[in-house]
Amino acid sequence: MLRLRDVSAGYGAAPMVQEIDLAVETGECVALLGPNGAGKSTLMAAITGTIACRAGEFVFDGSDLGRLRSHEIVRCGVALVPEGRLVFAPFSIEDNLRLGAVRLRGGHGALAERFEFVYRLFPRLAERRTQAAGTLSGGEQQMLAIGRALMSAPRLLLLDEPFLGLAPLVAAEIRRALERLREAGVTLLIVEQKLDVALPMASRAYVLIKGRIALHDSTARIARREDLAHLYFALAAGQA
Numbered sequence: 001m002l003r004l005r006d007v008s009a010g011y012g013a014a015p016m017v018q019e020i021d022l023a024v025e026t027g028e029c030v031a032l033l034g035p036n037g038a039g040k041s042t043l044m045a046a047i048t049g050t051i052a053c054r055a056g057e058f059v060f061d062g063s064d065l066g067r068l069r070s071h072e073i074v075r076c077g078v079a080l081v082p083e084g085r086l087v088f089a090p091f092s093i094e095d096n097l098r099l100g101a102v103r104l105r106g107g108h109g110a111l112a113e114r115f116e117f118v119y120r121l122f123p124r125l126a127e128r129r130t131q132a133a134g135t136l137s138g139g140e141q142q143m144l145a146i147g148r149a150l151m152s153a154p155r156l157l158l159l160d161e162p163f164l165g166l167a168p169l170v171a172a173e174i175r176r177a178l179e180r181l182r183e184a185g186v187t188l189l190i191v192e193q194k195l196d197v198a199l200p201m202a203s204r205a206y207v208l209i210k211g212r213i214a215l216h217d218s219t220a221r222i223a224r225r226e227d228l229a230h231l232y233f234a235l236a237a238g239q240a
């Protein structure tokens, strides 16, 4: 579904991520792991076209995303739940969700169907639809950020550290929602720092260290590695 080949991207002269080969197949849940500053969010920005400085092959369902602008990439069916949620604090839940649908085709019928889909996935949002996003709890804001991305009817959802700062019970609620999304046919690429959070959810994982893919394997094989925690930290420290 998504295939990156020899991708590099960054903000200035020197690329922040380099020689990235990464694939996500339809229906999969893939994890992108890596420590602070590895370039995970930069790679998400490159896929979604929000940074201009990018090179290599970005192919999604046969379309070359490398030539498209970010709003066109959303139209192709790729949506990002950004790091830090970035909900619009003074706006209501309903208005935040509506903003996610600006690129949705299909008129009122499609919009109503999307609202129903998101409210069924997160009943807590339905109960609070007129509440200002800034007054929501962290977990509810994360639900809203995911809901907003879903309003564009994506087939591939990218989530940048969706569990960060959430209590275990809320994180579990969001994890269950992501599982339901996958059952509904949405393909997932989840950015995460913690191995124990990401590995049970995904079928394969890429480990990004200092802007490069240092390791790629099935999560079952990665989880069986007894040296995993050691390897992860050693890679991050540049010793492996």
Ligand SMILES: Nc1ncnc2c1ncn2[C@@H]1O[C@H](COP(=O)(O)OP(=O)(O)OP(=O)(O)O)[C@@H](O)[C@H]1O
Binding pocket: 011, 016, 034, 035, 036, 037, 038, 039, 040, 041, 042, 043, 083, 193
């Ligand atoms: N807008 C920007 N301009 C210049 N450099 C940036 C910008 N955003 C990020 N960087 C740099 O790019 C590098 C990678 O950052 P990035 O946010 O992609 O890492 P990350 O893996 O997402 O880390 P974290 O887990 O902390 O979110 C960092 O050195 C960071 O300082």
Ligand SMILES: [Mg+2]
Binding pocket: 040, 041, 042, 083, 160
């Ligand atoms: Mg990040």
